[in-house]
Amino acid sequence: MATDSTPTVVLVHGAFADAGSWSGVIAELQNHGIPVVAPPNPLRGLVSDAAYVASVASQIDGPVVLVGHSYGGALITVAGTAENVVGLVYVAAYALEEGESLGELQGRFPLSPLVSNLKEATYPVEGREPAVEVTIEPEAFPAVFAADVPTAVTEVLAAAQRPLAAAAFEEKAAAAAWKTKPSWALVAGADRAINPAVERFGAERAGATIVELEGASHAVAVSRPKEVAELIRDAVRATS
Template identity: 80%
Template sequence: MTTSTPTVVLVHGAFADAAGWSGVIAELQSDGIPVIAPPNPLRGLAADAAYVASIASQINGPVVLVGHSYGGAVITVAGATDNVVALVYVAAYALEEGESLGELQGSFPASPLVSNLKQWTYPIAGGDPAVEVTIAEEAFPSVFAADVPAEVTKVLAAAQRPLAAAAFEETASAAAWKLKPSWALVAGADNAINPDVERFAAKRAGATVVEVEGASHAVAVSRPKEVADLILEAVRAMS
C-alpha cells in the first residue's frame, strides 16, 4: 500500500551504529512517521551509497533520507534514487559531485577528531589488509559526545564501528541536493566535524538550516527532539 507520508530512512555515520538514532526514532514514531534505521556498512562511499539506495528503492512510496556525519556523504549519493524526495543532514557532510571528504574538510581548520584516530587493519579477499579507523577511546567523549552523560559515552566508545580509511578519499558520484530539497542541522559545538564545514556545505546545498548551540557531534543522542523536529519539517513539506 502506498502512503503519502514519506518513510524516514536514518543513515548513521562513522564511529556509531543505528542505535544512536534511538531517541530520534522514538520521537518520529510518536508522531506516526514510518521510520527505519539500517546499518551503514562504512566500507566506502560508493558501496555504502549503493546499499542505502537499494534499501530506499525497495520502500513503497516516498523516502526522506537522513544522514549523520559521514552518513551525509552517503545520502548525497544515494539520494539520487527516484523515490527519495528530500535529504536531511545532521551534523553531516554534504559533498559536491566529484568531491571527497578529505577535500571538503581540507578547506577548513582540522577538528580534534583528526589527531585522535586509531588505525586498525581488516582482511580483503585476494588482497593486502586494508586500514580502518576508530576514535581513540580516551578522546571519544570530548571529540564525539561532549554533551552526553559519561556513562553513556563510555558505552558508545566501546561500541563504535570503524570507517574504512579509503572512504576519506573516495569522491561522490552524485550530489542529490542539486535535484531535491534539503534540510541541515549544524551542531554548534561539534569537535568531530568543524561546524564551519557543516555551515558551508549546508549553504552550498541551499538547505534550510537549523543550528543547535552547544550540541556535540552526537546531537542525535543528546538532543533527539530537535533532530526529530527538523526531520518532521522535511516530512511535512513532502507530504
C-alpha cells in the same frame, strides 16, 4: 498521523556509531506516526555504502526522506538520486559536491580534534592486502564525539564504535542529489568531530534550510533527539 503519502524516513548513521545512536529520534518520529527505518551503514567506502543506502531506499514502497548523520550525509548525497527519494536531511553531516571527497571538503577548513585522535587498525579483504580502518581513541571519544552526553553513556558508545574504512575519506561523490531534491541541515554548534564550518558550508552550498544548535556535540541525535526529530518532521511535512 501517517497517511499513504507520508514519506518513510531512512536514518543513516555515520562512522564510529551504529543505528542505535538514532534510538531517541526513532521514538520521537514513531510517536508522531512517521514510518522509519534505520539500516546498518557498512562503513566500508563511499561508493559501496552509498549504493547500499540507495538500494534500501529504492526497495521501500512510496516516498523516502533520507537522513544522514556525519559520514552518512555524504552517503545520502549520492544515494538521494534514487527515484523515490523526495528530501534530504543532514545532521551534523558532510554535504558533498559531485566529484568531491570527504578529505577535500574537510581540507578547506581547520581540522577538528577528531583527526589527531584516530586509531588505525587493519581488516582482511579477500584477494588483496589488508585494508586500514579507523576508530576514535577511547579516552578521546567523550570530548571529541559526545561532550554533551553523560559520561556513563559515552563510555558505552566508545566501546561499541564501528570503524570506518580509511579509503572512505578519498572516494569521490558520484552525484549530488541536493541539486534536484530539497534539503534541510542541522549544524551542531560545538561539534569537535566535524568542524561546524564544514557542516555550514556544505549546507549553504546545497541551499538547505538550516537550523543551528548552539552547544550541541557531534552526537546531537543522542543528546538532543527532540530537536533532530523536529527538523526531520519539517522535511516530512514539506514533502508529503
